[in-house]
Each structure stands twice: as structure tokens, then as C-alpha cells.
Amino acid sequence: MGLDTDQPPGPLGVRSYDDLATALRQLRAWSGLSIRRTHEQVDRLRRQTGRAVPGFETVRRCFEAGRTRMDPELIVDIAQVLLRGDRSRALEWRRACELIEAGAGAGSVVRIDRELPAAAADFVGRSDELGQIVTAAVKPGPVVVVITGMPGTGKTALAAQAGRQLSRAEPGDPAFSARRLAVNLRGYDTDNPPADPAAVLDGLLREVGVKPHRFAGQSVPVQLSLFADAVWDRPLLLLLDNARSAGQVTPLIPGLPRCVVLITSRHTLDLPDAVRVRLEALTTPEALDLLRAQLGAGPVDGEPEAAASIAELAGRIPLALRLIASRVRDHPGITLTDHRDWLLDDRARGRLEDGVELALRSSYQQFPEPTARLLRLLALHPGRDLDRYAAAALADEPDSAVATQLRALAAGSMLEPLPGDRFQLHDLVRAFAAEEAQRTEPPPVREAAIGRLLDYYRFAAAEAMDAYSPQNRDRRPRIAPVGLPVPAFPGREAARSWLDTEYANLVDVAVKLTADRQPGHGIDLSNTLFAYLDDAAHHGVALRLHEHAASVADGAERGRVLVSLGVTASQLGRFQDAIGHYEQALAIHRDYGDRAGEGRAHGNLGVTNARLGRHLDAIEHLERAVSIHREVGNRTNEAIASGNLCQLYQLVGKYDDARIFGQHQLKVARELGHRLSEGVAFGNLGNVDRGEGRYDAALEQHRQALRLAREAGIRGQEVGALNELGTDLRLLGRLDEARTAHTEALSLATEQGNLMQLAKAHEGLARCLLADDDSGSSAARTELAEALRIYTKLDVPAATEIAELLASLA
Numbered sequence: 001m002g003l004d005t006d007q008p009p010g011p012l013g014v015r016s017y018d019d020l021a022t023a024l025r026q027l028r029a030w031s032g033l034s035i036r037r038t039h040e041q042v043d044r045l046r047r048q049t050g051r052a053v054p055g056f057e058t059v060r061r062c063f064e065a066g067r068t069r070m071d072p073e074l075i076v077d078i079a080q081v082l083l084r085g086d087r088s089r090a091l092e093w094r095r096a097c098e099l100i101e102a103g104a105g106a107g108s109v110v111r112i113d114r115e116l117p118a119a120a121a122d123f124v125g126r127s128d129e130l131g132q133i134v135t136a137a138v139k140p141g142p143v144v145v146v147i148t149g150m151p152g153t154g155k156t157a158l159a160a161q162a163g164r165q166l167s168r169a170e171p172g173d174p175a176f177s178a179r180r181l182a183v184n185l186r187g188y189d190t191d192n193p194p195a196d197p198a199a200v201l202d203g204l205l206r207e208v209g210v211k212p213h214r215f216a217g218q219s220v221p222v223q224l225s226l227f228a229d230a231v232w233d234r235p236l237l238l239l240l241d242n243a244r245s246a247g248q249v250t251p252l253i254p255g256l257p258r259c260v261v262l263i264t265s266r267h268t269l270d271l272p273d274a275v276r277v278r279l280e281a282l283t284t285p286e287a288l289d290l291l292r293a294q295l296g297a298g299p300v301d302g303e304p305e306a307a308a309s310i311a312e313l314a315g316r317i318p319l320a321l322r323l324i325a326s327r328v329r330d331h332p333g334i335t336l337t338d339h340r341d342w343l344l345d346d347r348a349r350g351r352l353e354d355g356v357e358l359a360l361r362s363s364y365q366q367f368p369e370p371t372a373r374l375l376r377l378l379a380l381h382p383g384r385d386l387d388r389y390a391a392a393a394l395a396d397e398p399d400s401a402v403a404t405q406l407r408a409l410a411a412g413s414m415l416e417p418l419p420g421d422r423f424q425l426h427d428l429v430r431a432f433a434a435e436e437a438q439r440t441e442p443p444p445v446r447e448a449a450i451g452r453l454l455d456y457y458r459f460a461a462a463e464a465m466d467a468y469s470p471q472n473r474d475r476r477p478r479i480a481p482v483g484l485p486v487p488a489f490p491g492r493e494a495a496r497s498w499l500d501t502e503y504a505n506l507v508d509v510a511v512k513l514t515a516d517r518q519p520g521h522g523i524d525l526s527n528t529l530f531a532y533l534d535d536a537a538h539h540g541v542a543l544r545l546h547e548h549a550a551s552v553a554d555g556a557e558r559g560r561v562l563v564s565l566g567v568t569a570s571q572l573g574r575f576q577d578a579i580g581h582y583e584q585a586l587a588i589h590r591d592y593g594d595r596a597g598e599g600r601a602h603g604n605l606g607v608t609n610a611r612l613g614r615h616l617d618a619i620e621h622l623e624r625a626v627s628i629h630r631e632v633g634n635r636t637n638e639a640i641a642s643g644n645l646c647q648l649y650q651l652v653g654k655y656d657d658a659r660i661f662g663q664h665q666l667k668v669a670r671e672l673g674h675r676l677s678e679g680v681a682f683g684n685l686g687n688v689d690r691g692e693g694r695y696d697a698a699l700e701q702h703r704q705a706l707r708l709a710r711e712a713g714i715r716g717q718e719v720g721a722l723n724e725l726g727t728d729l730r731l732l733g734r735l736d737e738a739r740t741a742h743t744e745a746l747s748l749a750t751e752q753g754n755l756m757q758l759a760k761a762h763e764g765l766a767r768c769l770l771a772d773d774d775s776g777s778s779a780a781r782t783e784l785a786e787a788l789r790i791y792t793k794l795d796v797p798a799a800t801e802i803a804e805l806l807a808s809l810a
Helices: 016-031 034-047 055-063 071-082 088-108 127-139 157-166 198-209 220-231 248-252 284-295 297-302 306-311 317-331 336-350 353-366 369-378 388-394 399-411 427-440 443-468 470-475 492-513 519-535 540-553 555-571 575-591 595-611 614-632 635-651 654-672 675-691 694-710 715-732 736-751 755-771 777-792 799-810
Strands: 143-149 179-184 235-242 259-263 275-279 416-418 422-424
Touching: 016 034, 016 071, 016 088, 016 427, 034 297, 055 071, 127 143, 127 157, 127 179, 127 275, 143 157, 157 235, 157 259, 157 275, 157 555, 179 198, 198 220, 198 248, 220 248, 235 248, 248 259, 248 614, 259 595, 284 297, 284 306, 284 317, 284 614, 297 306, 297 317, 297 336, 306 317, 306 595, 317 336, 317 353, 336 422, 353 427, 369 388, 369 399, 388 443, 422 470, 422 635, 443 470, 443 675, 470 519, 492 519, 492 540, 519 540, 519 555, 540 555, 540 694, 555 575, 595 614, 595 654, 614 654, 635 654, 635 675, 654 675, 675 694, 675 715, 694 715, 715 736, 715 755, 755 777, 755 799, 777 799
Parallel strands: 143 259, 143 275, 179 235, 235 259
Antiparallel strands: 416 422
16 A cells, blocks of 8 residues: 655654554555565665665564564665664654564663661571572672562562572682672563663673773673673672563673572572572461561460461461561551451451462552552552652652651551652552552543652752753753652762662653653653763663654754764664664754754764764764854854864865864853853863964863863763873873873873773874883783774774874784
8 A cells, every 4th residue: 555645654663663663654655665675675775884684574573563572774774674774763663663672661770789688687498599599699609599489478588598698608608798689670660671691781880880881882792701800709699680581681680709699580590500499488387487477476475376267278388477467567446356257257248369469459448548649659650679769750749758658668568668768669569559549540640740740850960060061051851849848969979879879760751751750750850860861871761761752752843852862873883873863863953943053963963973083974974063153143153163173174184174173162251251162262272283283272272171170079070181181291202290180180080981081092002102212012011902992982083093102013
């Protein structure tokens, strides 16, 4: 069936591979090409670019429903053929694939805990199982223990208890003073997909101090190797909680001699060398011991038949027993026999047979309505955990009152308390509460709660970013106060701490809750969080957020989001993708007459082309950017683009032109009072002086740049100025001072994860060593090799020069 339109159909709005196949079929109908002809042209395209050629069946299956995976590069090639060679539009199809994969998006965000869950004070029984774990763990060599069992049997509690015992082991035992890390793999979360192993390793690497630049973009095996290297010096106790499959955990096991990995799962996992511990329901004596721990011996021993009956009604499941015990404590005037009869009545009315569900409903009914309502509303939250502010937004209550209710729910075993006054719902409780919310809360009430949650997160994110990055306030949307309690952000560190904790929730609410409700909130969160996600190197998460925003944005707003996508793609080393994003943004801004947007798109195209060594293309784009920024009166961006032009003209040897634009940048920066931009201008002019051989003048300019960077507290600019200063000092023969500058730059770049400046620091140290007659070339080769590794990863022209220099030293 043909489509009567001049515009080719695109993948906008697809949410599954079936949707994608449907959209691809529509595009093929628009193009008029048969599948056979499409394959032939894909074959030709790939041969021209020296890539592997897919078979006809591989191409044909891309148009069929029922796929669980598609090769994004093949989809792009098919789209390019169907779009008659339009590569820019074809790149939208790769983004569609990424967006579908990011439906695993929640799987790309995990939280790593620095400790195992606290061991339960009322832990009873399980002595045989505990003995198995401890005996296995203290043996030499890597140990993997898989704890399996039905929901609520206490798998995580057993792992925590084992961790507690192992932490008390004698010095010399493998588990003594171990580093302890835990992660919930969300294998049975009804609202989120299982955690992606790559994302888990990302979190583990950050937690043990490995900087993002070392593992960003690396394969899972490389990430695991980096993690093993980082933790080899200390014993490691790692809990992988709620694993869905062997495939989810196998890539996460370091295999170190002093490493104990505890895995909990409802499934039997195919891990051949693992020690297996199976949890069944407690025995009756153990169940009664748990009730004694919860209620005291008097009530249980005073009514043994009622206590035993309660244990059986709860299925002898620890979670259910704790829930029931909580209700008993809240009704001290009622006997255990009365409680047993109450449970029997509940079961009869609800026809409930499962002990956990019976206990959940019975315990839920004990809470006063405001607290029960809060539990129902908490199930609407899409993230894994929350604080009292998010809970207050859902409930539309003061955060002080909500904090009391949260503590009551935790005391009643309906919530799991976490460090930092945060709480999470057990999977079973979440499912129960969600069902109650669906049954009890009318749709307008649920929607109003979600709307308040969205308003809260959007405003709180804006407040945090104003404290985190005040210098970029004018680049973010201004969000009006929403009349909801929000945390205080007294300074940058407080804001960063909140963002580090909440960024996963912020992205979850944007992607999962805004599209059909308030798409503008998702777009605002994309624009608001851009700088933080970029600074923290959460590029995969940023891609998910900006992809979502691009899928719901219209008009010039979409152009702005595409620029954010382009920057993120560039950070991931996908420079061609970045150019595609910027070109689309440029076309959109032209269509809507948004000259300021055109200027930004030209500026980013200039910078990206420069990174690819396309200096003439870069100059052309940046000259247009300067002209447009001047036309619309955006003097800040005019100064930035002028500075970039200064750098480019210096690179191609046009020093007079470079000086003109560098001085113009300095002039505008001073007129605006932008000390930061003034510092950048000094750095650019210093590079021009150095290019013309005026090393003393360059040194003075770069000292000014360093002073202003430190004055403004912009560490990214500081590290660049240090590297430039080191180069000047080396050229003046002041090698010790040069090495000091590059060493300081190396430390700062490592701390920041600034790959380009890290490579420049290694290169600078190598050139200092080579210039020093007293130094051998072995150390220089080591520094050059590291610089080459990073330059190659960044795919920048400097890699060729360093490779040639290394070859000459061989």
C-alpha cells in the first residue's frame, strides 16, 4: 500500500521492534522499492564502505514483526537506501533502535550500595544454609554462592546475615575486612527491566574510584577486567541481589582469589561452579522463633496453638510473619487467637491462599487511611527508591507528616529503609500496593499524584542545577515554584550529592511518565539536566533522556534537544551521529526562523568538524555562527564562536586571522564582564603567540588564563591552561616547571574524566622526557602510548602524529 505524501514516514513514536518493523514497511512502501531491490542497494552501499554485507534473509526479516533485537547499523543502511541516500534522516532510525533498547533504559541505571543490607535483628533458623555459605566463603579461591527460593523466604536476609558473619572472620580469612558492595539487579521488578550488566559494571567501577573516562564505551569484558584490577588488593564481598538469569550475573563475577559473590534469585541459575543454597519455608519451630523475636516469648508461648496456626496461615514465610507480627504489635489488646480468627476471616473474604498476600492485606488494613493511601501512591513512583519529598508530592501532604508515615510503613515491614532517609518497596509489596491503587484510587486521583510528582522533580532539578551550575542558569528553562516542599541546596556539593542520588529517578519520570501526560516536563528535564549528566559522564543515561525528549518535542524545541543529543553522541565518540543531529537541528531552526538556534547548530557543527580534522568545514560553520550570534545580539555565543575560530585559524597557520578573532573574543568578554570567557580568550591568544614563536608572550597569556580559571572555579578550563602552560615552559627550556604543570594537569584531568586533556598531559610529559638529555626514552614511550590510546579512542587527528612519533622511537 502506497502512502500519498511527499514526506517520507519516519520512526517517530515507535516503542517496540514491532512498531519499528511497521514503520520500516511504511517507509519501503513510500520508496516504491521491493525488498529484493532494497537488499541489492544495501549490498552496494556496504561494499562501497568496506563493511560486511548482510544476506537477503537478514534484510527481509527487518520488515517482519516478532523481532527481539535489530542491528541498528543495518536499520540505518536500509533507511538510507529507502530515503534515496539521505543519511541525515536515516540516522533517526538508529536513534529509534536506541530508544527501544533504552526501554531497557531503566536497566541502564543502577544504584550500588557500599554495604550489604543490614542483618535482621530477628534473624532465626537457616543454620544449615548459613553454614554452607560461610564454609564455602572462607576457602581459598574465588567463591560464588547462589541462594534460591520462592518470594519472601528471606534470600536477601540470609545473604546479609552471611555477610555479617564473614565480616567477623579472623584476619587471614578471605572475607576478613572485605570491601562490601551490593546491587539490586531487579530481576523480578514489575515496573522496570532487569539491570543491564554494563550499567552494573559502570556503577561498580565508579564506586571503587575508577574514573569514567577509563571505561566509558568499553565492552563488558573490558569493564569487568578494569573492575577486577581496581579491587584485587582487598577481599571483596559482592551481593548480586534478585538476579533474573545466569546471563545477567556471569559478566559481573570478577573471579578473583579473595572474592566472594553472593547471588540471590527465584530461579535456579546455570552457574556450574557455584555453591547452591535452596531456601524453603521456615520449619514450624523456626517460624515460632521468628514470632517470638517479633512479639516476645509471652504471647507466643501463652497461646501456642494460635501461634502455630498463624505461622501456617503465613505459609511459614519470613516476610509474611513479620507483616502479621507488625499488626499484632499495633493491637496490643487483642489476643493471638483473635488475630488468627481475623486472618481466617480475611482469607475467607478474599479467597486468599498465598501466605504472603494474606499477610500483606491483613497488615495493610492495620494502617490508618492516610498511611495506607501513601503506600498506594508510592506504587505510582517509577523509580527504585525515594525520599520524603517525593512521597510528599505524591500524597500532597507536608513532608514532616509524610516522614512519620514512611517510618510507620517501614516499622510495619511494608517499606525497606535505606541509608540517607530513603525507602524502597519490596517487589511483592509494590505489586500489592499498585493493585490496591488501581482498585481504590480513581484515575483522576492517580493522575493528579503523578502530576505533582512530575512538578516536584522538575522544579527540584531546576533548583539543584542553579546551585550546581549557576554560571549556566540562562541556558536552562526557568521553572516556576510549584508549592511543594523541596530539599535545600546550600551549595554546589549539596546539589551534586542530590543529583548523584536522584538522577536515575529524574530520568525515569521523564521517560516513563511524561510522554502521554506532560511532554513539556520531559523536555524541560532534558534541558535542565544536560550539564550535570555531561559533567558526571552519564552519557548513556543522557542519551536515553535526550532521545525521549526528541521523540516528544516539536518545532524549534526539538532542534534544541537535538543539539543536546549531538553533544552526547560526541562524548560517546559518535562524531558522525553528532553531525547528523546538528544538521537536523540546523534544518529545523531554519524552517522555524529561529536564527539563534541556527547559530548554535553552526557552532556545534564547527566544533565537531574540527575534532574530525575538517578544519575548512569547521571554519565555515563557525564564521556563520559568529555572524548569526552578532545579528541576534547573543554576545556570549558570539564570543565563544570567535574563540573557536581563533583556535582553528591558528591550527591552519593563519595567525593574523586567529589574532583578530581572539582579540574580538577578549573584547566582548570584557564588555560582558564574563571573566570565564576572558580567560578562554587569553588561552587562545597565548596559542597564537606560541604558534608565531613568541614563547614568553604565550607564557604570560596562559598564566592569565590559568589565574582566571582558578578564580572562577572552573576546573575543566584550569586543566587546559595547565597543559598549555607546560608546553610553553618546555619550549622555553624550563623542563622541571613544565613537568610540574603537566603532572598537575594529569591529576586534574584524571579526577574530572577529561579525556582530551588527559591525553595532552601524557603527551606533554612525554615531550618533556624526550627533551631532557638525562632521561631515557622508555618512560617517554609509556607516556606516548597512553596518549595514543586515548587519542585513538577519541578518533582525533592527533593520534596519527603521536603514532608516527612512537614509531620513530622504536
